[in-house]
Amino acid sequence: xxxxxxxxxxxxxxxxxxxxxxxxxxxxxxxxxxxxxxxxxxxxxxxxxxxxxxxxxxxxxxxxxxxxxxxxxxxxxxxxxxxxxxxxxxxxxxxxxxxxxxxxxxxxxxxxxxxxxxxxxxxxxxxxxxxxxxxxxxxxxxxxxxxxxxxxxxxxxxxxxxxxxxxxxxxxxxxxxxxxxxxxxxxxxxxxxxxxxxxxxxxxxxxxxxxxxxxxxxxxxxxxxxxxxxxxxxxxxxxxxxxxxxxxxxxxxxxxxxxxxxxxxxxxxxxxxxxxxxxxxxxxxxxxxxxxxxxxxxxxxxxxxxxxxxxxxxxxxxxxxxxxxxxxxxxxxxxxxxxxxxxxxxxxxxxxxxxxxxxxxxxxxxxxxxxxxxxxxxxxxxxxxxxxxxxxxxxxxxxxxxxxxxxxxxxxxxxxxxxxxxxxxxxxxxxxxxxxxxxxxxxxxxxxxxxxxxxxxx
Amino acid sequence: xxxxxxxxxxxxxxxxxxxxxxxxxxxxxxxxxxxxxxxxxxxxxxxxxxxxxxxxxxxxxxxxxxxxxxxxxxxxxxxxxxxxxx
Numbered sequence: 229x230x231x232x233x234x235x236x237x238x239x240x241x242x243x244x245x246x247x248x249x250x251x252x253x254x255x256x257x258x259x260x261x262x263x264x265x266x267x268x269x270x271x272x273x274x275x276x277x278x279x280x281x282x283x284x285x286x287x288x289x290x291x292x293x294x295x296x297x298x299x300x301x302x303x304x305x306x307x308x309x310x311x312x313x314x315x316x317x318x319x320x321x322x323x324x325x326x327x328x329x330x331x332x333x334x335x336x337x338x339x340x341x342x343x344x345x346x347x348x349x350x351x352x353x354x355x356x357x358x359x360x361x362x363x364x365x366x367x368x369x370x371x372x373x374x375x376x377x378x379x380x381x382x383x384x385x386x387x388x389x390x391x392x393x394x395x396x397x398x399x400x401x402x403x404x405x406x407x408x409x410x411x412x413x414x415x416x417x418x419x420x421x422x423x424x425x426x427x428x429x430x431x432x433x434x435x436x437x438x439x440x441x442x443x444x445x446x447x448x449x450x451x452x453x454x455x456x457x458x459x460x461x462x463x464x465x466x467x468x469x470x471x472x473x474x475x476x477x478x479x480x481x482x483x484x485x486x487x488x489x490x491x492x493x494x495x496x497x498x499x500x501x502x503x504x505x506x507x508x509x510x511x512x513x514x515x516x517x518x519x520x521x522x523x524x525x526x527x528x529x530x531x532x533x534x535x536x537x538x539x540x541x542x543x544x545x546x547x548x549x550x551x552x553x554x555x556x557x558x559x560x561x562x563x564x565x566x567x568x569x570x571x572x573x574x575x576x577x578x579x580x581x582x583x584x585x586x587x588x589x590x591x592x593x594x595x596x597x598x599x600x601x602x603x604x605x606x607x608x609x610x611x612x613x614x615x616x617x618x619x620x621x622x623x624x625x626x627x628x629x630x631x632x633x634x635x636x637x638x639x640x641x642x643x644x645x646x647x648x649x650x651x652x653x654x655x656x657x658x659x660x661x662x663x664x665x666x667x668x669x670x671x672x673x674x675x676x677x678x679x680x681x682x683x684x685x686x
Numbered sequence: 687x688x689x690x691x692x693x694x695x696x697x698x699x700x701x702x703x704x705x706x707x708x709x710x711x712x713x714x715x716x717x718x719x720x721x722x723x724x725x726x727x728x729x730x731x732x733x734x735x736x737x738x739x740x741x742x743x744x745x746x747x748x749x750x751x752x753x754x755x756x757x758x759x760x761x762x763x764x765x766x767x768x769x770x771x772x
Binding site: 259261263265267287289291388389439441445449450451453455457459461503505506507511513519521525526527528529531532533535537543551564609610615619621661663665667669673677679680681683 | 746
């Protein structure tokens with residue numbers, strides 16, 4: 229008996245030492261994603277809350293996840309948003325009446341490309357079951373350049389049933405102040421609105437967005453797990469879009485012959501904003517075919533905008549290879565206190581209710597009468613509405629992948645000497661997923677979104 | 687009257703935020719007393735469809751929703767800044 233015990237132990241020990249020193253590397257992953265988005269509506273903020281909101285956007289995106297070894301991982305993301313916008317074409321609403329030319333005139337900004345990328349690094353600590361990571365990002369489009377940096381920390385319990393994540397991210401945006409064409413060269417708040425053909429011909433302003441996220445995930449039963457996540461956001465700096473117009477209740481119609489008499493101001497919002505969002509997610513494994521995914525979020529900010537989001541998704545595994553994803557999202561929003569529709573922001577009136585005219589005035593558009601409110605917007609994204617989203621997706625994910633290709637031998641970057649270099653020579657097209665979403669907003673905005681995701685491992 | 691209504695509105699939201707934070711702490715405490723699911727019992731929890739994190743393709747929908755709605759955050763996606771909102 230003793231001999232058998234010692235024999236078994238001797239046989240087992242090599243495997244024990246191998247288990248301590250050998251940790252198989254995760255596969256390198258590349259995801260090629262793309263999205264086509266189109267919307268239609270009649271409340272463009274560029275024209276004061278009325279006008280065409282037609283927009284088309286094509287957005288390819290690539291995500292690369294590279295495990296350097298069993299503890300260190302790098303992730304790189306890069307993408308483009310190419311969009312054409314009917315509303316951006318109206319930044320110069322009265323073309324021909326503004327004298328100077330500029331490459332930032334509407335015809336240029338109605339089509340634009342936004343490029344963005346970020347790189348993230350994560351380090352795992354196996355003994356403490358935790359990880360620490362950092363991120364740097366950059367984004368650029370015709371009127372905004374953005375820099376991003378962030379850190380995150382994750383800690384799991386011993387049983388790995390509880391997971392805590394803490395994140396802090398900061399965005400620094402530089403906005404080029406491109407105002408509506410009819411006020412370029414005029415005095416706005418005692419400052420001349422600059423414009424021209426070069427970047428330096430425009431004034432700029434900045435925005436800092438700081439986000440703090442705390443999430444806790446918990447396995448409740450063998451079939452149910454739960455996530456509570458909260459975001460606390462502080463924004464400082466320019467929070468309005470310079471070329472969004474606001475028209476006032478001055479009784480003057482907006483026509484080709486009277487536009488220059490109607491009071492118009494660029495959108496004006498406070499330079500400080502606090503946002504709080506709390507979300508709850510619950511996933512329940514109903515059966516081998518159905519899984520139930522539920523999500524709820526409450527949002528509030530100090531613009532007095534608040535909302536509730538309800539989302540339900542029901543993945544259906546119709547076979548080992550195919551999964552369907554029907555979903556429905558219900559979003560209800562209460563408007564920000566600075567929002568009013570086109571022509572409803574009030575101007576200063578006398579005791580009889582007649583407008584008080586500023587005589588003399590520096591310009592008819594900006595200075596003929598005076599707004600009552602300090603802050604004002606006619607951007608319907610900040611109005612009260614209900615948004616219904618109907619979604620459907622399909623995923624093709626065979627066990628051995630969609631396809632495989634042999635590639636030339638590439639040596640892995642491996643540091644641990646106990647692991648033999650085992651260069652992978654096969655690229656596997658792992659899965660393909662197609663999603664469609666229809667958005668139907670109660671103010672008339674309708675949008676379609678089609679997304680494609682192709683996953684590869686090597 | 688208007689001022690008191692505004693203050694009341696603010697107080698309602700402040701109360702909601704405090705209630706949410708309190709719920710977060712209570713959930714944190716209660717989670718410690720949940721059923722301890724062993725690793726070999728997690729065949730359903732580890733299923734791909736049970737992942738709590740969103741899918742990679744959700745980044746597009748999260749972006750669309752943060753641009754076209756006033757709310758942002760608690761989705762794992764963008765919360766503001768780094769525009770693209772035209």
